[in-house]
């Protein structure tokens with residue numbers, strides 16, 4: 001990894017550590033990435049299994065070759081402690097998973113952030129936030145205007161992380177391949193959307209425990225998820241709704 005940035009963080013025992021962030025490449029990092037992904041998949045509890053699915057070797061290969069995107073990593077003392085992926089869908093690309101999603105702009109203006117993983121010993125220290133900021137810069141440099149993330153609907157920690165970063169829930173679909181209930185969150189890389197029209201539709205506050213179909217109904221009515229508090233997601237309407245479900 002060519003470390004592009006570094007910073008000092010305090011680990012959980014209070015000791016200072018130098019963390020480095022950059023794009024991963026090379027054989028050793030390829031196996032470190034697969035191992036970290038598998039470690040976190042294995043560490044998920046029975047109710048969390050869908051939060052992060054195992055990925056095939058060819059998925060990581062595509063990212064490492066830069067064919068479909070890039071893998072970003074954080075290292076501390078040469079140990080890979082966090083990794084995430086930025087994928088770059090193209091317009092008309094049928095394998096990008098965005099068919100039928102209410103995307104705010106054309107696919108070639110969107111970067112998809114996925115496969116966020118932080119080693120359990122290094123959570124809560126802002127590493128995922130750091131990787132997101134880094135990926136946002138990569139996306140801007142590539143001429144993208146929007147970021148889309150797909151999150152399993154019950155993964156409240158990850159929804160928190162994304163919404164604190166200014167993203168909103170713009171769609172809720174059962175993923176065609178495995179029927180998994182998935183939220184799509186959109187972020188604008190150049191401005192935070194704050195143009196809410198709560199007067200017309202009011203505000204709806206729905207607990208994540210209410211069930212996925214409640215959220216789908218709200219989105220069909222033209223509302224989007226704008227904030228989260230504990231296990232409740234706050235939905236409101238956005239003025240000049242631009243989101244259209246593609247054919």
Ligand SMILES: CC(C)(COP(=O)(O)OP(=O)(O)OC[C@H]1O[C@@H](n2cnc3c(N)ncnc32)[C@H](O)[C@@H]1OP(=O)(O)O)[C@@H](O)C(=O)NCCC(=O)NCCS
Nearest residue numbers: 051115116117118123124125126127128129157158160161
């Ligand atoms: C989700 C995950 C990547 C977050 O990583 P992290 O490095 O601990 O997150 P950060 O420390 O950068 O936190 C970012 C923000 O999210 C919030 N957050 C993180 N975990 C949270 C939790 N469990 N509950 C509520 N908020 C949480 C933080 O408070 C922080 O907000 P702040 O800046 O206002 O303090 C990590 O928990 C993980 O690897 N989970 C298992 C795998 C997974 O579910 N991946 C998602 C696949 S798409």
